Amino acid sequence: MPVERKRRRPTRSGVVLSAESIVEKALALVEEHGAEAxxxxxxxxxxxxxxxxxxRYFRSVEDLHLALGDRLIGETMAGFVPDPxxxxxxxxxxxxxxxxxxSAQRHPRAALLSGFRVTRLPNEQRAIDTGIGLxxxxxxxxxxxxxxxxxxxxxxxxxxxxxxxxxxLRPEQQEADAGAWESAYAGxxxxxxxxxxxxxxxxxxxxxxxxxxxxxxxxxAIEGRATQPGTGHSPGHRPPPAPPCAH
Numbered sequence: 001m002p003v004e005r006k007r008r009r010p011t012r013s014g015v016v017l018s019a020e021s022i023v024e025k026a027l028a029l030v031e032e033h034g035a036e037a038x039x040x041x042x043x044x045x046x047x048x049x050x051x052x053x054x055x056r057y058f059r060s061v062e063d064l065h066l067a068l069g070d071r072l073i074g075e076t077m078a079g080f081v082p083d084p085x086x087x088x089x090x091x092x093x094x095x096x097x098x099x100x101x102x103s104a105q106r107h108p109r110a111a112l113l114s115g116f117r118v119t120r121l122p123n124e125q126r127a128i129d130t131g132i133g134l135x136x137x138x139x140x141x142x143x144x145x146x147x148x149x150x151x152x153x154x155x156x157x158x159x160x161x162x163x164x165x166x167x168x169l170r171p172e173q174q175e176a177d178a179g180a181w182e183s184a185y186a187g188x189x190x191x192x193x194x195x196x197x198x199x200x201x202x203x204x205x206x207x208x209x210x211x212x213x214x215x216x217x218x219x220x221a222i223e224g225r226a227t228q229p230g231t232g233h234s235p236g237h238r239p240p241p242a243p244p245c246a247h
Contacts, residue, residue, distance in 0.1 A: 017049060019057045023067045027110055030068065035113045038064065069114035070121035072107060076100045077127055086137035090219050093134050097156040097215050100127075104157075108164035115161060128153075138226060148222045155218045159211040178207040 025046050029037045038061060044051035058064050076099045082092040104111035118124070131153065135145035166174065181203040190197040 017047065017053055017057070019067070022047065022054060022057055023064070023071050026064050027068060027071060027107060030110050030113060031107055034109060038113075065114045066117055066119045066121060068110050069117045070119040070123045072103050072110060072115060073100075073119070073127050074123035075103045075106075077123060077130070080130075082130065082134060086139075089134045089138040090223055093131065093152065093222075094215065094219055096127075096131060096134070097152065098212075100153075100156050101160045101163075101211055101215075104160035104164055105167070108167040111160055111164045112168070115157060115164075135222075140226070144225070148225065152218055152222065155214055156211075159209065159214055163209050163211065181206050 022043070026038055026043055029043060029046055040051040040054050040061065043064075044054055047054070058067065076096075080096060080099055082096075083089075104115055128149070131149045132145045135148050136142070140148060166177075169177070185196065185203050186200055188196045188200060196203075
């Protein structure tokens with residue numbers, strides 16, 4: 001988000017523009033009407049301002065997309081306090097991932113629009129610094145900390161995007177997809193699909209989000225690497241300080 005600037009006078013609707021107020025209105029537009037609603041003209045109308053006023057803060061809709069992505073990351077980081085004990089890095093990283101996932105689920109259309117972008121903005125930088133800091137505090141060297149953070153955050157964001165897309169389906173589509181595991185797959189042929197047939201009574205779990213299970217698998221894999229030689233973990237190495245608390 002650009003350096004904060006404000007109009008000297010309020011807009012026609014009595015709002016004093018700021019980068020933050022513009023992003024909040026953009027977020028509301030996207031969540032209510034979809035990504036196609038985010039144009040400078042429509043945003044200006046929603047703010048009660050001439051679209052040219054928005055350009056004083058954001059050079060393009062592209063910049064707004066990045067700011068929206070960073071806004072969601074900021075929501076993830078709000079109130080997140082890593083455990084000061086480096087030994088509890090896994091619990092802190094789990095909390096971090098769950099917060100990121102739920103931020104995307106609260107704003108599914110914005111998450112699909114910009115959640116996969118590299119914003120290069122302060123909230124993203126703070127989030128990456130925090131996540132990598134947790135892994136370095138666990139004893140991983142610089143290269144391993146980046147590699148494991150990459151696997152962790154892409155798992156979180158991938159599931160967040162998938163579940164956000166499901167939220168965007170029509171209710172009848174959601175119902176049909178969820179019910180298929182108990183209807184269409186309940187009667188599969190044992191001869192044609194022996195493995196599906198063997199597990200058919202367990203398939204309804206496929207209608208649920210796999211996020212938390214996948215997150216635990218990734219965290220367990222990272223933790224397992226911490227006990228294996230030659231994987232970037234430094235036994236006996238004094239870890240750097242735990243990441244500072246984010247407020």
